[in-house]
Amino acid sequence: MAWFKRKNTAGPAVAIPADESVAAADPAPAPTPAPASVAAPVADSTPATPAAPAPAPTSSISASSIVTTMMDYPLTLQYAADRAKNYFANREIVTLTADGYDRTTYGQVYDRARQMASALEKLGIKQGDRVGTLAWNTSRHFELYLGVPCMGAVLHTLNLRLPLDQLTFIINDAADRVIFIDADLMPILEKVAGQIPSVEYVVVMNGHASPTAEGLPKMLDYEELLATGSPDYTWPEVDERAPAAMCYTSGTTGNPKGVVYSHRSSLLHALTVTQADTIALSERDVAMPLVPMFHVNCWGLPHAGTLVGCKLVLPGRFMTADRTAQAMVDEGVTLSAGVPTLWLGLLQVMAQRPDLKFPKLNRVVIGGSACPVSLIQALQANGIPVLHAWGMTETSPIGTVSRLLSTLEDLPADQQIGYQAKQGRVVPGVELRIVDLGTGEVAPSDGVTFGEIQVRGPWITGSYYHDDNAEMGQDKFMDGWFRTGDVATMDAEGYMQIVDRTKDVVKSGGEWISSVTLENDIMGHPQVMEAAVIALPHPKWQERPIAVVVPKPDAAGQLTEADIISYLEPRVAKWWLPDRVIFVEAIPKTSVGKFDKKVMRQQMAEEVKLGEE
Numbered sequence: 001m002a003w004f005k006r007k008n009t010a011g012p013a014v015a016i017p018a019d020e021s022v023a024a025a026d027p028a029p030a031p032t033p034a035p036a037s038v039a040a041p042v043a044d045s046t047p048a049t050p051a052a053p054a055p056a057p058t059s060s061i062s063a064s065s066i067v068t069t070m071m072d073y074p075l076t077l078q079y080a081a082d083r084a085k086n087y088f089a090n091r092e093i094v095t096l097t098a099d100g101y102d103r104t105t106y107g108q109v110y111d112r113a114r115q116m117a118s119a120l121e122k123l124g125i126k127q128g129d130r131v132g133t134l135a136w137n138t139s140r141h142f143e144l145y146l147g148v149p150c151m152g153a154v155l156h157t158l159n160l161r162l163p164l165d166q167l168t169f170i171i172n173d174a175a176d177r178v179i180f181i182d183a184d185l186m187p188i189l190e191k192v193a194g195q196i197p198s199v200e201y202v203v204v205m206n207g208h209a210s211p212t213a214e215g216l217p218k219m220l221d222y223e224e225l226l227a228t229g230s231p232d233y234t235w236p237e238v239d240e241r242a243p244a245a246m247c248y249t250s251g252t253t254g255n256p257k258g259v260v261y262s263h264r265s266s267l268l269h270a271l272t273v274t275q276a277d278t279i280a281l282s283e284r285d286v287a288m289p290l291v292p293m294f295h296v297n298c299w300g301l302p303h304a305g306t307l308v309g310c311k312l313v314l315p316g317r318f319m320t321a322d323r324t325a326q327a328m329v330d331e332g333v334t335l336s337a338g339v340p341t342l343w344l345g346l347l348q349v350m351a352q353r354p355d356l357k358f359p360k361l362n363r364v365v366i367g368g369s370a371c372p373v374s375l376i377q378a379l380q381a382n383g384i385p386v387l388h389a390w391g392m393t394e395t396s397p398i399g400t401v402s403r404l405l406s407t408l409e410d411l412p413a414d415q416q417i418g419y420q421a422k423q424g425r426v427v428p429g430v431e432l433r434i435v436d437l438g439t440g441e442v443a444p445s446d447g448v449t450f451g452e453i454q455v456r457g458p459w460i461t462g463s464y465y466h467d468d469n470a471e472m473g474q475d476k477f478m479d480g481w482f483r484t485g486d487v488a489t490m491d492a493e494g495y496m497q498i499v500d501r502t503k504d505v506v507k508s509g510g511e512w513i514s515s516v517t518l519e520n521d522i523m524g525h526p527q528v529m530e531a532a533v534i535a536l537p538h539p540k541w542q543e544r545p546i547a548v549v550v551p552k553p554d555a556a557g558q559l560t561e562a563d564i565i566s567y568l569e570p571r572v573a574k575w576w577l578p579d580r581v582i583f584v585e586a587i588p589k590t591s592v593g594k595f596d597k598k599v600m601r602q603q604m605a606e607e608v609k610l611g612e613e
Helices: 077-087 106-123 139-150 164-174 183-190 222-227 263-273 296-308 321-331 340-352 373-381 413-420 515-522 561-568 597-607
Strands: 092-097 100-105 130-134 154-157 178-182 201-205 218-221 243-248 258-262 286-289 311-314 335-338 363-366 386-391 398-402 431-436 451-456 481-490 496-501 506-508 511-513 528-538 542-551 580-583
Touching: 077 106, 077 139, 077 263, 077 296, 092 139, 092 321, 100 106, 100 321, 106 139, 106 222, 130 139, 130 164, 130 183, 139 154, 139 178, 139 296, 139 311, 164 243, 164 258, 178 183, 183 201, 201 222, 218 222, 243 263, 243 296, 258 263, 263 296, 263 398, 286 296, 286 321, 296 311, 311 321, 321 340, 340 363, 340 373, 340 528, 363 373, 373 386, 373 413, 431 481, 496 515, 506 528, 515 528, 515 542, 515 561, 528 597, 542 597, 561 580
Parallel strands: 092 311, 130 154, 130 178, 154 243, 178 201, 201 218, 286 311, 286 335, 335 363, 363 386, 506 542, 542 580
Antiparallel strands: 092 100, 243 258, 386 398, 431 451, 451 481, 481 496, 506 511, 528 542
């Protein structure tokens, strides 16, 4: 990795046409060959060694002034990759397969990532080009997580659960030149054949595919493409502020919006994931991310895992609760991460298999949507501690993590769970404020006053790709802060709690009702599997809440609206009680596993008319 003096690149984001390379606010210099003194590792016995630091510059500042003597070391993902090769070459990376497990190591992944980077360069991929992936969590996908950004290209992970029109939009908006795809996902890409003109190659991995659709780009095999690369490839010089990866939002209020992560932001975020008061990922861990690698960089776990050298267990396409549970036992998983619905499935498996225990699983990170108190209690009753976290595509994503302060550890259990159910305290490196929805002023930290979460920091986006910064007529950025659209409270101890999205909060008679709070309370009912609360128009009160409830299998057909209302009455104000309770077999979800309230509102608006009784 080359050494260089970093330029001052502060300044506003610049819109970039779709047919140009992605660039940081101040573009990185044109790539130049690495100096001869920089040797990339080629085997476990040959560590990656950076060149000697450049001599400190001669200062023209007067003798009475002082300048730093610290090196201006580039914060790039090349550092993380080289560190994994040098210090954790033999640490395992395990992928679930149809008949068991596939095992490799950080050293082998590193060598293959470097060779694939060489192959892509020979294919014509250059710095700034977008390389898409449509793939599960596997070691091949992990190779691309390292190889693509470290060669200076931009990894664009595609969400395989997006509607086809949105998938087509983001491929075209990012102008992906290559798409790597798992063989079993080829039918998805076939459906958009002929609609993605920027894509020149499709590379099939983890199996073979025989597509029949017309209009697909040239097809290549992963291993055959890899073989064309040089095993002696050396990472080029990459500016730390150069783009490394990009993801798109789920597009719940329009077309998805692109977020471009830099090497610097990605490495700083990875370091935060390793901190003791956040996720505390370390070399001692066996981490199994159930959150997809196409969802906000897998919450930073692959990058952080590369830094600390923890064993990784990747579920591939085998995401059923029984299979992932068995893998946790077989591989001695200590840390896992995913959305609440995954852990509901795990609890069901545990109920069916009382013998199933997880003696080494010492924490699970739950985010993506608010985790009900009942779920936290159920997991912890089974000896599985929960870390409740919050973040977004725009925040890389870790923004807050709920860990008990040392001053709260002697509280009674019922008070401790109250803090654990909140999304937690802001992580070091990020600033967060709650802005009153009515006054526009910073809200008091009283645990009661609602306000919009606004954040800023080195891994918070300062704009969207193509400067597509407006949402529902309002700018998402204000005075250097990102407006998240999440509504929350902050208590005196600094614990933030999500109460809603600005578009989902119920505005009834001039007062606010938190749909998230109602959902969590309803899901505390012992016969409820899932519950979502939405606002519907009311002729008198403007809006009123209705609850959409999925009963547990043994309660289907038995649970009534009266049961839910009587359960809620001692828990919430009378005017918070839902006007209707609708029972369904399943609640529609977005591509990232959140309740799709836009779809629910459309459906229920046709079926339910409030105030007409």
